[in-house]
Amino acid sequence: QVQLEESGGGSVQAGGSLRLSCARLGFVFRGYAVAWFRESPRLGREEIAHIDFDGSTMYADSVKGRFVISLDNTKNILYLQMDALKPEDTGKYECAADSRGLQYIKYGLGHRGQGTQVTVLS
Numbered sequence: 001q002v003q004l005e006e007s008g009g010g011s012v013q014a015g016g017s018l019r020l021s022c023a024r025l026g027f028v029f030r031g032y033a034v035a036w037f038r039e040s041p042r043l044g045r046e047e048i049a050h051i052d053f054d055g056s057t058m059y060a061d062s063v064k065g066r067f068v069i070s071l072d073n074t075k076n077i078l079y080l081q082m083d084a085l086k087p088e089d090t091g092k093y094e095c096a097a098d099s100r101g102l103q104y105i106k107y108g109l110g111h112r113g114q115g116t117q118v119t120v121l122s
Helices: 102-106
Strands: 003-007 010-013 018-023 033-040 044-051 057-059 067-072 077-082 091-098 111-113 116-121
Touching: 003 091, 018 033, 018 091, 018 116, 033 067, 033 077, 033 102, 044 067, 044 102, 057 067, 077 091, 091 102
Parallel strands: 003 111, 010 116
Antiparallel strands: 003 018, 018 077, 033 044, 033 091, 044 057, 067 077, 091 111, 091 116
């Protein structure tokens, strides 16, 4: 199992933006389903967004229209662009990837990172 590395978290005022990145030197995302999760005391662990094998994307209702997940296969970096941030977006954001598919990611399997903290101030 590969330890992915997230970056880009921090503290931001409500309404601001952050871009999270997920990568690991030598790891190639092509051929993987990928996802971002958020863990918070209020809601526990929730899937925020994913990209399936066919390139289709899914977003949690709470972030639709504000967050964009993307995968740069030339740089091998997974991104999560977060705009119009709200205090309820506060949490630890983790990326995950699995060549077997999203169902394995949902069960906590595959390659994962340790997370990056996002704090949105009101």
